[in-house]
Amino acid sequence: MTDPEKRRPSHNLHSNWWLNHTRYRQRDTRPRPDLGATWWLRGSSYFFVFIRELTSVFIALYLILFIGLIAALYIGAEAYNDYMELLWSPPLTVIQVFTLLFALFHTVTWFNLTPKAVRILKGESPISPLFLITPLYIVWLGVSSIVLWMIFS
Amino acid sequence: MTVDTDRIPLKISRYTEGQTTDGYDEYMVPYNEDWVVLDALNYIKDYVDGSLAYRWSCRMGVCGSCGMMINGKPKLTCSAFLSEYYPDPIVVEPLANFRVERDLIVDMDDFIHKLDSVKPWLIEGDSVPPANREYKQTPAQLAKYKQYSMCINCTLCYSACPVASNEPEFVGPAAIALAQRYNLDSRDSGKEQRLDVLMANEGVWDCTFVGECSNVCPKGVDPAAAIQQAKLESALAYAKSLIMPKGNK
Numbered sequence: 001m002t003d004p005e006k007r008r009p010s011h012n013l014h015s016n017w018w019l020n021h022t023r024y025r026q027r028d029t030r031p032r033p034d035l036g037a038t039w040w041l042r043g044s045s046y047f048f049v050f051i052r053e054l055t056s057v058f059i060a061l062y063l064i065l066f067i068g069l070i071a072a073l074y075i076g077a078e079a080y081n082d083y084m085e086l087l088w089s090p091p092l093t094v095i096q097v098f099t100l101l102f103a104l105f106h107t108v109t110w111f112n113l114t115p116k117a118v119r120i121l122k123g124e125s126p127i128s129p130l131f132l133i134t135p136l137y138i139v140w141l142g143v144s145s146i147v148l149w150m151i152f153s
Numbered sequence: 154m155t156v157d158t159d160r161i162p163l164k165i166s167r168y169t170e171g172q173t174t175d176g177y178d179e180y181m182v183p184y185n186e187d188w189v190v191l192d193a194l195n196y197i198k199d200y201v202d203g204s205l206a207y208r209w210s211c212r213m214g215v216c217g218s219c220g221m222m223i224n225g226k227p228k229l230t231c232s233a234f235l236s237e238y239y240p241d242p243i244v245v246e247p248l249a250n251f252r253v254e255r256d257l258i259v260d261m262d263d264f265i266h267k268l269d270s271v272k273p274w275l276i277e278g279d280s281v282p283p284a285n286r287e288y289k290q291t292p293a294q295l296a297k298y299k300q301y302s303m304c305i306n307c308t309l310c311y312s313a314c315p316v317a318s319n320e321p322e323f324v325g326p327a328a329i330a331l332a333q334r335y336n337l338d339s340r341d342s343g344k345e346q347r348l349d350v351l352m353a354n355e356g357v358w359d360c361t362f363v364g365e366c367s368n369v370c371p372k373g374v375d376p377a378a379a380i381q382q383a384k385l386e387s388a389l390a391y392a393k394s395l396i397m398p399k400g401n402k
Binding site: 030031043125 | 168170222225246247249250251252253254260292293295296297315318319321361362363364365368375377378381382384385
């Protein structure tokens, strides 16, 4: 078998040598029509991906609130109670409800995409995606149940 | 644009070197139920305007050379029937996210270099068979990569990808799918060489898993899955390099 690598020019090529080519192309004046800044409005599949990525913003907002909660807990009981009262204020309650909904949406979409990343063959055919997705939901519900039990017991 | 009962309007993007503004020409083409958009382009080229430039070859969804944007979606023009659009106008543009060479022809050099960077060929290693003997492969070993070997390099996936749109240096769906095609081949030993490109910033980690590359693929290849699998492999390779910095040496 002839290895194409052996037929290459003798000069040594870096594995990312094509990047130089791309940068050269950026000086190219020929048009390069792209999908534009509104690519996420080009169809429902684009739109839902955009929403999935947007969920990260709300998760980040919630993490700021959560860090504040830990800081209040560290300061003392009075600070903690004041912070909890703040968290129950209408604007922050709305943010937390949205965060929960977006976190659920994000989790479900990623669980459903897991079979794409992990492809297990049984003989010549891939196993059913349900074999990969179901355990994720079971672990998720199990951990959530433990957390709820710890909160309300 | 008016609509005749037996004709369909085509609005076609035109470009010649040095042109500074986007231009479109409009043509009325006979409507024939079994015509595809490529037939309409051939009609224009043969009978109306011989200066129209576009690529095509096999006319049966195998060569991958007639990909264009049809009403904003990347499609093979040999597989897009006029009946899907009639009587509405059809807008034909060159594939998005590529430099336009002329009219509907795009410059494929950038893609070819990206494809070449992932070494889409069998790289010999320990699995070389004895001289004058064939490589043996079971149907199960073939099944691991067969889907990715169906890629025809039509690059519709690049035109559907918002990451390729915003980050021109992204290696892209087809090249990564073909890298996986060889990585998963039992006869190949080049996975580590390809990881250099796949693990780079412009490699698999640029992908945000939009998945539209798989939706537009005319051959049923799933480049989005290939990229996620390559992400998993590159993450494992990175973790392995942390645990065993000297590898197996």
